[in-house]
Amino acid sequence: MSLPYKKGVRACEQNITNEHYYRVNILNVVIDFQLAELDNRFPDDSLELLVLSATLDPRDNFVAFKSEDVCNLALKFYPEDFTSYDLSTLDMECGFFVANILADPRFVNTSSVSDLSRQLVESRKSAFFPMIYRLICLVLTLPVFTATTERAFSSMNIIKSRLRNKMEDDFLDDLMVLYIEKEFADSVDNDSVI
Structure with a gap:
């Protein structure tokens, strides 16, 4: 891989090694092609929906949880399901949600949004956080x-x-x-x- 790159029979004019050619030139082209394909396959709205839905991921003690993302998710993608009163209630629930869930030992092994939903029902915390639970149920219908x-x-x-x-x-x-x-x-x- 450390030998000079040869294009065809003779050496390349750029004086690059085989490793550089395959790592930089070829790999970058493949990555650009894959990114362009992903951009074509997933429109901006779908990508934003997935990013905002990821805020409900319970892994690593809700490190991705942001109350503004939760409220934006409800406002942009589920406007028929949340009134303005529901959105203000959702914002208030977000302030207490993570601290309450992390203090409860029943939520320690929660690793997915569906596990979170199940644990909320079993612990009856879905009654304390009805707007967040409603949003989780709506996100779970996406697949x-x-x-x-x-x-x-x-x-x-x-x-x-x-x-x-x-x-x-x-x-x-x-x-x-x-x-x-x-x-x-x-x-x-x-x-x-x-």
Whole structure:
């Protein structure tokens, strides 16, 4: 790796080593390509949602918890679920939440947001922090929504083929629900439908 880099048969004009070529030139191009691909795949809103949701992560004694991020998460992404009174209550709850949770030994082994939600219910602290608990429940629905969206797009490619491209939207919606929820549709017998 310490030998001079050769491009083809002769040595490169830049007088760089093989290690420098592979570490700097090639690696930087690959990292730039991956970052560009991630930027294309995740729009700014999705990225901001993930960053703000990470504030609820209980690992390392809630080191990522910031009350302004919690309030921004509720304000920007769940405006229909939180009134202005709820947002002010959420802000007040954030002031007491981390200190209260860290003082409780039942939350010591909490390592994920779903564990946090479960522990809040079991310890009945969800009643003391209802707005934070509501926000945690809303954040926990994100993976379900993402999986459902991916299944919907893959099933739409199967259902709406080139030969069936003039299908009405309502009929397409009905077919997609039946296709996505195959297990449920198979459990209903034809006689009860008729």
